[in-house]
Amino acid sequence: MKDCKLSINGRNYNVQVEDKWTLLYVLREVLGLMGTKEGCGTSDCGACKVLVDGKAMNSCTLLALKMEDKEITTIEGLGNSDKPHPIQEAFVEAGAVQCGFCTPGMVISTKALLDQKSDPTEEEIREGLSKNLCRCTGYVKIIDAVQLAAKKVKELK
Amino acid sequence: MTVNFKVNNKKVEIKDLDNLSLLKILREHLSLKGAKCGCKTGDCGTCSVIIDGELVRSCLVLGKNLEGKSIKTIEYYKDEKIRELQETFTRSGAIQCGFCTPGMIMAAYSILEKNPKPTKKEIREGLKYNLCRCTGYEKIVDAIYDASGQVNTKKHIIASVFKGNIGTSKPVQAALEKAEGKFEYTDDLVFNNLYHGKILFAPSAHGYITKMNIEEAKKIEGVLDIVTCMDQEYWSKDFNCHITSPFEKLVRNEKMFNRHFRYDGDKIAAVVAISEEIAQKAVKAIEYEFKTYPVILDVKKAMKDDSYPIQKDNNIAARNIGYEIGNVEDAYKDCDILFEKEYHTQKQSHGMMEPHIAVANYDGEILTLYAPTQNVFGFRSLMTEIFDLPYNKVRVIKTNIGGAFGAKSEVVVEHIASLLAIRVKGTVKVNLSRKEEFLCGKTRTAIDFNVKFGVKNGKFKSMGIDAVLDRGGYYGSTIDLCYAWMDKVYKLYECENIKTNTIAIYTNTQNSGAVRGYGAPQVNFARETAINDYCRDQGLDKIQFRLDNLFEQGSKDIATKETMTSVYVKDCLTRAYEMIEEKRNKWEDENYYYGLGVAVGVHGNGIGLPVADFASSSIKYCADGSVIVNTTVHDMGQGSTIMIKKIVAEVLGIDDDLVTVLNPDTNSNYYSNGAYATRETWVNGNSVKAAADELIKVIINETAEIHEKNIEDLIYLDGKIATKAGDLVATAAEVVLHRMHKPPFKEIEATVHFTNPQVPGSYMANIVISKVDKKTGEVKVEKLIAVHDVGRAINPMMLEGQIEGGIHMGLGFAISEEVKYDKKTGKLETINFKKYKMFRANDMPEIHIEIVNKPDSVGPLGAKGVGEAALTAVAPAVIDSINEAIGSNFNKIPVLQKDIQEFLGL
Known part of the structure; x- marks a missing residue:
């Protein structure tokens, strides 16, 4: 396990991750941010898209460790049912x-x-x-x- | 700091969890949720694990002290001994x-590690934590004895066996999952984006909050919202925690947060935050000022006209509730002997191992409440009333219950979790600590009785019982409890003239609520102790006097004049007396005084008049011959799921494994009242029996149509339809399949709305032998005989289990358990299991249980309920044994060691 600093929806998270863990896995399984979905796991369907420094990317094929120093926005960061985007x-x-x-x-x-x-x-x-x-x-x-x-x-x- | 250790032979490394308990590390960081949190103070043992071969309560061990340790938990399925214990616990009905x-099981593991062939006494010693x-x-000791390879000679009660479903023993639903630690209770469930609620309790037992400042608390990072008693919105609306329908005209005088607080467990504010720790920190940061009012703990003081009003006008919650049959006063004049004496019972806590917990979700439209509740429909009604939501926007789902005994039939935290969820439009968990549970949970109603009776020619001629109920700060279930205790006066002894009267009083103590027995253990203690006192005074044989006066088969309920559906209480008493070898009332040896105590009792089945008690049930035959039963029974380990399965299986003549019973969910289930009033066997049992009978009619009709036969010529037997001549026409499965695949397409099901015609009595006799230490005054209950008239036994092993558990609670009621308050301040003193003393394994007596085994005429397949009857006659028998042993006249429970020391002048 390695320390990994992630900035997600304006909040800083320190998480322990394995080398192979994808950003999608960390979002869902470690941080409990279940808005981002897994549709294929092979970067073909776009259900897992998040914004990485403003660019829409498939989180199922991004390694969490490589996401340090990047600004990530998930669906939860855009809005919620009280204040929808x-x-x-x-x-x-x-x-x-x-x-x-x-x-x-x-x-x-x-x-x-x-x-x-x-x-x-x-x-x-x-x-x-x-x-x-x-x-x-x-x-x-x-x-x-x-x-x-x-x-x-x-x-x- | 980094700490390395092993859990179940697997290497684990934790970082910066120095001051977290091992229990939290296991549950929250390693997802090993088998160990449970029952108290957090090392008193209950639900979190026990093995560390380096020693039994340890994991809530007391910190993360920083785990370096190099090897830990075994219930999840260690590779360990053969753990597996074997899981199996023997399941098989023995220990769950x-x-x-x-x-x-x-971890304690059992430790016992057997140290002593592979322990005696039962050694097992009990080993379980004392x-x-x-x-x-x-009882059955836990049996299970461990069994796992040690020693031959257990104890046999289960003998019951009539028919098709193999009724009268044969089966563990409760999911027993093995429970033994493996896999059964998920509410705190074990995973919810995404879960927030946590914490409650601020009143600063003293009686007063008024004058100022409150939440600004500092709100500033704490992670705090989402704070609601307080100073807010004037909908959560300050009056309600009654006992309401099961908004149409019920009960007094509503409780608020979610009470500015005028009436006991020290009253709630005055709540915080919702992203973690429990932050919520707790914010609760502490709430500043407030308050003025105090006089604290009134004693009903006699509270009743006085000039006493400070705890509720609006005075402290009388209800008065002159009662009824008279015949003419009691006139009849006294005609009696040979009159007897009159006062009796007192105390407040008792439920002491279930799982404290109150609830998780609520509000999505902007629907409020969903996940709670270990005994009454999903009642809770739904209350939430609709409090939050002004329609029924279809509130959904209550029963989660797995870690014991309830009435505690979870009235809301305690569920409305708070719901309010917080609505406020933050999300999911909120409120989980009470053991101390909070003791503070704000309900208690058994303390009752002061005056028992008077007149006897003529050895028979009761006239009887009057008056009661003063200590209801605590709020109305709650006051009126129900009045009728519940009074009902029991009219269905045990023959007597032409009987009257009852109740006054219910507010005091600055916890709100009294439903606790197993609901008035019956109290009145039964008073009446039975009075009879024992009378017999002692008059030199009468207490067994014979009872046999001369008790109800028998054919007796009529004195109040309703209805013939009781079955009464075998005389058989209970006669058999119990036969079973005891030592028939003297008292004797002594060098060190001890011994006494033999006797009591009989009655408990009802189902909610009494004036409320009609009903349950709907629907049974669907599936295309493979299995069935799904839609009825609402709240299984909390008492075994109601298996009971329903067995009844349906018996009627349909199929294996009970082919029957599935739905879990209570207000969105999908048919209506029934909750799991209280010993009603599930009687009311739900009868309801599913009627539905199964109806289902047979439906399937015969369909078969006749499909196969062009006369209905009258067909019979249904064990899942098949045949002609009366004995020729097989079709299996039930074939008929279902036919109807689902050919016109007219339909499912085969039957629905019945069953209304309880009558409240019968479940009867019992208890005989107890106790010994009192001459030097210390310590009481040891040595032997307890319990013979019950509960109709036909459906599941003998778990019927016994219910009785054994009831005996445990009854023993505590007699000589160890009492909710106590500081006499001056009204602060609760019994805030943990050290101070609130429940019987431990090594305190229990030798227990012998039998049933009369005669069917009831109305009960489902002849059965009656046992849940509450189990403890009804325990306390008076125990107190009688003490009074016999030392010549005392105790009329107040609990009788503690210090009371005996005082009496003996030690």
Whole structure:
């Protein structure tokens, strides 16, 4: 076991980790942050996306020890049901949530996308979410949600 | 500091856990949750482990002292001796709630390591650091004796066996998991993003909070919210912790936090934080000022008109509750002899091994409460009332219970956990320490009785019993308890004229609540001791006097005039007297005085009038012939799950392993009242029996339709449907499968709403031999005979287990247990198991149990309940044995060593 200092959602954690532990494993099993989901474990589905220094990355293939000195944001860091993030509001309002398993990853990817492009085109949205799989929605309402989210975020600014 | 040690032969390294107890390290850092926390002060032994071959209570060992140690815990399945003990504990019925079991097994392991062939006495000595509140230790001693390879000659009670389900013994549900430490109690469950609540208790026994400042406490990092008695929102609404339905018109005079606090376990604030430690720190940081009011502990003082009002107007919670049959005063005039005397009983604690705990989650819409409760529907009703939520937005799920005995039938922390969860919109656990449990848990109602009776020609002619109840600070279950004790007066002895009267009083003590027996052990102590005193005064044979007066088969309840469904109390007494070799009332030798004590008793089954007691049950036949029973029984180790399985299996003629019973959950289960009033065997048992009978009708109907036969020509037998001529038509499984795969598609099930027609009596006789040390005044109960009339035994081994556990509680009630307060300040003195003395394994007497084994006419397959009857007659028999032995006239329990010393002038 090695000491590992992680900065997650603005809070510093000192955890003991094995060399092989992924960030996803540490988030879920060590820190109990269960919002981030494991859909494949091979970086193909995007359910486990978190923001690493603002970039949406699959936490299932990141080693926890390599995450020191980086700023990590998980779905729990964006908002909660009392104070939802506008993106989360938009997903709910647009009906983009069905089973909900891909949703945290989708929201994280949306956040990364909107941070780069505040007013993306539909094509850009589809491209931005291309690393996230969804089996329920056919992506139609997810695209709507991202557009709505872009509007909401802009209004806030 | 880094510490290296071994747990179950595996290397472990811990860092910076120097001052954490081994128990916490095992449970929280190593996920070994077999060891339980019953007290944290080394008094109960539920956390016992082996360190370097020595039995140790892990709550007392610190992380920094573990270097190089080798620890064995209940999880060490590779150790053959541990495995063997787990099996013998399971097989012997040594497991009820199971909370003490892991610690007991480690103690047993240590005993056998040191002495592979111990005597039973040596086993009892070796278990003296481990408390158990369920079993009376009998079967635990048997299990260890068995594991030592010695032949146990003790036999279980003899019961009638029919198809092989009823009358055969089986351990309680999940007994082996309990023995292995795998059975998860509420504190063992894992919840994500769990917050912790801690309670601030009142600073004294009576007063008023004038100021409170939570600013400093709020600043502590990790504190999420603080609620106090100064807030005026919904949590300051009046409620009654005993309410089982918002429609119940009981007096509501308790708040979640009481600014006017009425005992020193009253709650005045609560903190929710990210850890228990932070919550506790914040509780300590709450500043407040208060003024004190006079502390009234004595009911006689509290009753006076000029006494300081604990509740609004005066200290009378209820008065003139009672009823008269015949004309008692007139009849006294016609008697040969009158007898009158006062009797007093004390407050008794439940002492279950698992203190109160609850986890509540609020997601913004639904409040979900996970609690080891005896009454899921009652708790749901109360939460809907307190939080103004609809029924469908409150879900109560019963978690595994580590003993309850009535404690977990009224809310103690569940509403606090719920409030905090609603406040933070998350998941909150409130887990009481043993001291907090003693402080704010309920107690048995202390009662002062005046017993008067008149006898004519050797028979009762007239009887009047008046009672003054000490109810503590709040109304709670006052009215129910009044009726509960009075009910028992009318169903034991023949007497044409009987009256009862109750006054219930508020004092600055803990709120009295439901404790196993619910008024019956109290009144039974008073009445039976009065009869013993009378017989001694008059030089009468106390056995014969009883036989001349007791109910018998055909007797009618004196109040309701209904014929009792079965009464074999005379058989109980006659048999108990036969079983005792020494028939003198008293004798002595050089060192001891000996006495023989006698008592009989009665307990009800189910909630009495005016409340209708009912339970719904639904049974579904699955496509493979197994069945699922939806009824609400709260198993807490008393064995109600197995009881239900056996009844259903017996009626349907299938193996009880083919029956599954749902765990109580208000979202999925059919309604029933809770596990109290010795009602589950009688009411739920009858309810599932009726449902099983109905299911047979349904399946015969379906078979007739499918196979084009006349219903009248078909019979159901042991899972098969045949013609009366004896030709097999189909198996039940085939019928179910047919209906589920061909039109008209349907499931085969039956639902019954069963209302209890009558409250019967479970009867018993206890005979006790005690010896009193001439030099020290110490009492040792040597032998206890218990013969019970509980109808037909469903599960003989666990029936015995219930009686043995009841005897344990009854012995404590007689001579060791008393909730005590400082006479001046009203502060609770009995705050731990050192001060609150429950019987340990080496204190227990030799116990012999039999049942009358005659079926009841209404009980399910002839059975009656035993849960509370188990302890009803213990205390009066013990006190009688002492009074016989030393010639005393004790009329107040507990009779402690100091009382005897005083009497003997030692």
